[in-house]
Amino acid sequence: MLIGIDDTDSPRTMCTTYLAARLIQSLREHGYRIHRAFLVRLNPNVTWKTRGNAAIAIEADGDVALAFDLACRWVEALADFGAEETHPGVVVVQEKPPAAFYYQAARDFCSIDEAVTVLTKACALFKGYKSGRGLIGATAAVCAELPDVTFELLVYRTPDRWGTARHVEKTTLFTSEADTYPHTWDSVDTGEDSTVCVPHTPDPVLFGIRGESPFWVARGRSFIFSEEPACEQVFLTNQGTDAHLVPGTIGHLEEGRSYLLEGVVSSPPKTGKGGHVGFGISGRDGTIHCMAYEPTKRFRDVVRALLPGDRLIVVGSWKQGSINLEKMCILSLVEWVVKSPPLCGICGKRMTSAGTDKGYKCRNCRTKSKEPQVTLQLRLLRTGWYEVPPCARRHLAKPLVRGAPSLSPTPVIIGMSIQP
Ligand code: ATP
Numbered sequence: 001m002l003i004g005i006d007d008t009d010s011p012r013t014m015c016t017t018y019l020a021a022r023l024i025q026s027l028r029e030h031g032y033r034i035h036r037a038f039l040v041r042l043n044p045n046v047t048w049k050t051r052g053n054a055a056i057a058i059e060a061d062g063d064v065a066l067a068f069d070l071a072c073r074w075v076e077a078l079a080d081f082g083a084e085e086t087h088p089g090v091v092v093v094q095e096k097p098p099a100a101f102y103y104q105a106a107r108d109f110c111s112i113d114e115a116v117t118v119l120t121k122a123c124a125l126f127k128g129y130k131s132g133r134g135l136i137g138a139t140a141a142v143c144a145e146l147p148d149v150t151f152e153l154l155v156y157r158t159p160d161r162w163g164t165a166r167h168v169e170k171t172t173l174f175t176s177e178a179d180t181y182p183h184t185w186d187s188v189d190t191g192e193d194s195t196v197c198v199p200h201t202p203d204p205v206l207f208g209i210r211g212e213s214p215f216w217v218a219r220g221r222s223f224i225f226s227e228e229p230a231c232e233q234v235f236l237t238n239q240g241t242d243a244h245l246v247p248g249t250i251g252h253l254e255e256g257r258s259y260l261l262e263g264v265v266s267s268p269p270k271t272g273k274g275g276h277v278g279f280g281i282s283g284r285d286g287t288i289h290c291m292a293y294e295p296t297k298r299f300r301d302v303v304r305a306l307l308p309g310d311r312l313i314v315v316g317s318w319k320q321g322s323i324n325l326e327k328m329c330i331l332s333l334v335e336w337v338v339k340s341p342p343l344c345g346i347c348g349k350r351m352t353s354a355g356t357d358k359g360y361k362c363r364n365c366r367t368k369s370k371e372p373q374v375t376l377q378l379r380l381l382r383t384g385w386y387e388v389p390p391c392a393r394r395h396l397a398k399p400l401v402r403g404a405p406s407l408s409p410t411p412v413i414i415g416m417s418i419q420p
Helices: 016-029 064-078 100-107 112-121 134-143 170-180 214-222 299-304
Strands: 002-006 033-041 054-061 089-093 125-128 150-156 205-211 231-237 245-247 258-271 277-283 286-292 311-319 322-332 336-340 373-377 384-387
Touching: 002 016, 002 064, 002 134, 016 033, 016 054, 016 064, 016 150, 016 231, 033 100, 033 134, 054 134, 064 089, 064 125, 089 112, 089 134, 100 112, 100 134, 112 125, 112 134, 125 134, 150 214, 170 205, 170 214, 205 214, 214 231, 258 286, 258 299, 258 322, 277 299, 286 299, 299 322, 299 384
Parallel strands: 033 231, 245 258, 286 322
Antiparallel strands: 002 054, 002 089, 033 054, 089 125, 150 205, 150 231, 258 277, 258 311, 277 286, 311 322, 322 384, 336 373
8 A cells, every 4th residue: 555644744843754754663563564655745836835845655565444544643643733834634545546646746736626536536545634735745645656766864853852953963964975975965065065964944854865775875874973863764755856847948838837948048147136146048939037046056156157149958947937947958158259449550559439339449549440359258168067056956856966857758657657
């Protein structure tokens, strides 16, 4: 069976992955065999998410009705029901439903009614608390197929410490990264000298190590000294796989979806208030704006070095009229032509502008010239992929160290599901 859970936390406490780790312990104590635990990230542009829009699926063998009962009891015991935005959902299916609902939830928006239709067809046991919105994530989690998969080992705090400062030795995180990168990633940001895998929110997570296999996340974890943890759990996950991306065309974008788009830089990058950098990009059917926000740190230096005419693939979410960049590929670069006033052919002094469209004049000997001095500057960029640093990476974004994005999305085979 697959047990799906979502929407149990609030900004002030809890984490659905922690609840899942406790449920797994409890299922084991009741004699269940646990095969795998999945941490499934869904559309990052859902505004009603608590943090990273995660849902959980647990693959287990044993009595289905009791598993549903246990899952509901753990949700009732731990979910933050008092929080306005917490609407838990619990789902148990004996057969994995078609993957289409998962792809819709990862790349687009779903309704509770659509989730209930999938669950009814799958003869699922399910319960939605309050508005029942958590059924969307819980259903998507049990429908998920992961053609590309990564792992996360999550380490949890004892409840008496929730909300207090975390004690994780920073140097040991850097040692872990030095030993295991690129088999693990995003534990730290060496460029910013900051830690990435230790949250700052008052939830039960102490830290999480992301990597390519259970072996590598366990090895990464083994270097880290910290306060005494409560428990640990390894999840298979779609994090770091670009599962949220679809190819798109400029001029035909839908709010809240995440795209790969090809275009040509049409207006030069400008740094605005707060250090956010924006530029225009044109495609067949229009021109749009791309943004590299301040938290993307040194990635903005790459963006600032773009010139009109550079051909790009941009990757990111389409939100309120702009693409929020996660990464980009420079396909070709134009020559950087700099026009400046020429030297006077008579006296050798630098000429000055004679006014708009009037060419240049020498203030020394009054000689006139129409032609500017043209120089080719060295471009500071090369063609290829560039990404935001670890400190600004979205959970679903595939780090380039795992490979460049695929330019065609994973096919959705309606009515069939592929086991991860
Ligand atoms: P948690 O740790 O509790 O899962 P979170 O940051 O993952 O926290 P949730 O609290 O689960 O966010 O809130 C996300 C809500 O949005 C859930 O109710 C989920 O069912 C719903 N949801 C997820 N993806 C979609 C989607 N594509 N369309 C509509 N609703 C969605």
